[in-house]
Amino acid sequence: MYTLYLDRDSFLHKLDPRVKIIGSFLGIIAFILFNSPSLLFVLFLTIVLTLVLIGKIHIREIFTVLKPLIPIAIVAMIIWPFILKPWYFGLFIGAGYGIRLLSVALLTLGLIMTTSQKDLVLGFIRMGMPYEIGLTLTIALRYIPTLYMLTQTIMDAQKSRGLELEKGNFFQRARNTVPVLIPLIVASIKTAHELSIALESRAFGASKRRTFLYDIKMEMKDYISFGVLIVLFLFALYVRYYLEIGYVKLF
Template sequence: MHWVAGGFVFRRVESPFHKLDPRTKLLISLEFFAISLLAFAIIQVAIVLASVLFVAVYAKSLKRIGRTILMSAGFAGFIFAINLLFGVGLVSSLLYALRFLAIVSSTSIFFVTTSPDELEHTMKWLGVPRDIVFAFVTAVRFIPVIMLDAFQIMDAQKSRGLELEKGNFVKRIRNMVPILVPLVVNSVVRSGELAEAMESRAYGATPKPTSLYKLRLSRKDKSVMLVSLLFFAAVLYIYLRVKVPV
C-alpha cells in the first residue's frame, strides 16, 4: 500500500520544462486555465486538452498528468450525467465535462512539474506570510512520514485483531477510529518536537530571513513567457472574433 504515499511525493524529472522558473510554469498553467474556462466550443476545449498533453509530453510527465486526467474522469462523467439529467443539451453537457478535464489538467501542469521547494519560493515571491509558507512546507514534507505512520498503526492494530475490511459502510468507518486516534496523537507529539527543533534553530529570530536560493528569470524564461503570452492573446482574439459552431 506504500504506493499511495508515493503519489504524494514529488519526483525530480530532467526535462527542459522542469528547468523553467516556477513563475514561468505558473503563467503557462494559468493561461491554459483561463483558455479552458473561456472556451465555448467542444473543438476549442479539445484543442486546449491536446495542447496540455503536448506540454506534458515535452515535460516528460505524460504519465502523471494522464493519471490525473483519468482520476478526474469519473467526476467529469458525473458532471456530464447531472447536466444531461437536468435538461442541458448533449453537446453542452459534453462541453462542461471536457472543460472540467481541461481545467484539472492545466493546473496539474504546474503542480506536477514544480518541486515543493520551487513552490515555496513562488509562495514567498507572491508575498504569502512566512508562517503560512512554512506551515505549507512542513505539511507537504511530512505527508510521506505520516502516511507511513498510518500504515504502521494499521499493521499494529490488525495484528491485535482489528478487522478493517469487515462490516457494512458505517462499521468500516467506525473501524478507522483505532487508526485515527493514535495517528492524531502521534502527529501532535511530532508537532511538539518540530516546534522545539524550529526554536532551537532560530526560527523567527529575525523578521526578514534570507534564503539560500533566489528565483531568477533566465533569458529562456523570458522568451517562453513572451511567446506564451502572445499565444494567449491570439487565442483570446480568436475567442472574441472567430465564430465557431458549438
C-alpha cells in the first residue's frame, strides 16, 4: 500500500477538510473558466507556492506526483496545432490546456497530500454525502498512488526479464504493454477482493447509524480561510466575465 498523504505540521494540514474539498472544487471550476496560457501558468505557480509555503510540501515531492501526467500534457499541447490554424496559435492554446491539466491534477493531488484518509471521509460525510459514497470516493482516491506504484513495480520486473518497453514504433510499444497490463489487472482484482474481505470483517453496512471516535469541527481559521476562498472565486468570475481577461476565443 502506498499513500500520497504527507504528515506535516503546517497550516494547510490543519485546515478543516471541508474547506479544502470546497476550495479544490472551486479551483477546478476557476481553471475551466480560463484558457490563456499566461494566466493559467500564474495560477499554476500560485498553487505550487501555496503547497510549498503553507503546506510545507517540497518542490521535488510535487514534481514526483505530477511526473506521470507530464507526457499527457505534452500530447495535449502537440494535438492543438493540428486543430487550430495558424499552427503557432494552436500551440499557444495547447500550452494552456496542458497547464490546465497539470493544475487540476495538482489541486486534486494536493488535497490528498495534505488530508488524511479519515479526515477526507469525515469531510464528505459532514457535507451531507452518505457514508458509503464518501468511503467509496476516498478509497478510489487512496488507490490511485497504489496502482501507480504497482505498475512501476511490474514494469521494473518485466524489464529485468528482458522486456523492452521503450523500443520500437507506436504499435510495438502498445503490444509490449500487454505483459504489464495482465499482471496489473490480476493484482487489482486481488486487491479489490482483499479490500472487500477487510470491509466485511469490520461489519461494514451492518448498522445504518454510524458513530465516530474522531470528529472534525470548524474553527475560526477555517471560517476565515473559507471566506477568502469565496472572495477569490468571485474575483475570478469578475475577471473572466466582467473584465473579459484570461479567455482567448478559438473560432
